[in-house]
Structures are given as C-alpha cells and as structure tokens.
Amino acid sequence: MRIEKKYTPPAEPDLTPMIDMTFQLIAFFMVLINFSQSEQNDKVVLPTSELAKPADTPLEFPIIVHLTNTGSVVIGGDEVSIEAMRSRLAPELSLLKLEGKTAADANIIIRGHGGVPGGRVQELISKCQDLGFQNFALRVKEEI
C-alpha cells in the first residue's frame, strides 16, 4: 500500500497573550517606578506618623536637607557638618536671588533620622534661620 506523505506545518505557539501581558507588566512598573533618588538617603530612617500625608500642592523652592544618623547634614549629595552649612547653601541662596526671591520664600525640607537628638534638629533650624530661611517642613513616613 502506498502511504501518502502529508505536509504538517511546524507547530507555532501563539505568543500574543504573553506579549500582551508582558507589556502590561512593563507599563505597571513604569508608572510606579520612583526615580527621585535625590530625596532618599541610606543613612536616614524617617520617623513615622499616622498623620503623614503627601502634600496636595508641591512646596515652593524646596531644599532637601538630610540629617543623618551620625548627625551630619547631606544637601544635594554633599555631606557637610551643620556648622559648614552656610557655604553649602550659598549656591541655593544665589539661585533664589536670581529668581527675585529671598530665603523666606524657600522651604527647607528636613529629612531627619529618627534616632538623632532633637536638639540637633533645632541646631539645623537655627542655622537656617541665620541665613534667612523661615519655612521648614519636617518630613515623616506614613505609619502602616
């Protein structure tokens, strides 16, 4: 008997659902990713508060100051002592001047480590007050 050879096409899996799902996952992670690494510091563990809620409107001219567990201050990636803050904040003050504003218009966001002495935070605020800053925001993490 003669057996006729049938042509069988190679089995191809349908990749459409997998690609759909993968794109959805990528979209999900892209939306949630947080690139604001400048606002984070490894040496700072923020204290928590049940009242912590992101502000409705962003603060005007924010200057983020990290107060680390060693008591030093980190501004824009530069670690300095509280005593040396004046020189580190000079460029920010010049920038404010260029925009026709004063230090009183800026907001100092203090990201203090929970374990540092409260007096150290007062020192930091006092140094900023000497430079003319008067608006401060104590940043805390939401209590979960």
Place this chain on the structure above:
Amino acid sequence: MKFRHKSSQQDKTELSMTSMIDIVFLLLVFFVMTFKISAQEGDFNIKMPQDGEGQADNTQLPLKLRLKADPAGNIQEIVLNDSQSFGTNWEQLRGYIVQLVGDQTGPTDDEGPEVEIDLDYNLQYVHVIEAITSVTGYRSGNDVVRLIDRIKFAKQRK
C-alpha cells in the same frame, strides 16, 4: 501567457518576534529589579522666622509643651504649661488638647493656638515627631482631624 502561481507557503513572510521579546523581557527584569515599595511621606510645616518676627498667638491659649528626656534619649515626662503632666502617654496629651481646642473645625494656617515645644537636647527626634503628631491632630477613619497647626520650637537647651 501562463502565470505560475507561487505556493501560499512562499508568500507568507514571518515576523521574527525573538528580538522584540528579548528586549521586552530585559525591560521587565529592569523594572522588577528597580521597583521599591515605599511608604508615603508627608510633612509637618513649621514657620519659624528669626526671634520676634513671627505672628503672635491670637488666642488665649498659651501652650508650652515641655519634653523631658532620660539619659538614653527616650521620653521621660511630658509637661504642658509647666503644670499638667502626662507621664509618657501621648494619647492623654492628645485628649487634653482635644478638650482644650475642640475638634469641630480645624485651624487655618495663620490662626489658632500655637504650641511651643521645649525639649531636652538629647531627646530622640522620633519622640519630637510623636509630640507634634499628638498636638497636630488625629485620624478618624480615613479622615484627619486637625487640632493645632502652628508649631514652633523654644530656644535650644544644651
């Protein structure tokens, strides 16, 4: 003239998905690896101009909160107006503030009573935030009931 039809098999052009899937998976791995779940952050706003320049308390409620620390930097005693002691109980302090200012309508930024926090130098910052949380408000379900928004620090103790 006779046209020779090509077989349909030859007509079919296949799109190679391999490279695209490679890149898509690379992107996916990148996003998964860099993904970081972090809790929300919020601010307690404090307006503290140089001595004597601030707006005076326009209410008849002078609130001076004294926070005493033990040598380890933990809270030892909470005293309000040099007379009322709450031990180390923040809830009691909050209850007292609620009685004092009421919680019907929250204060606005520039009015309402002001709390001056006077703390020992070595008191851990986490306790300072607990004090600010206690006087600022409390959570009622999903809503935040505001009590006192104006906070300032007393002169630093050494």
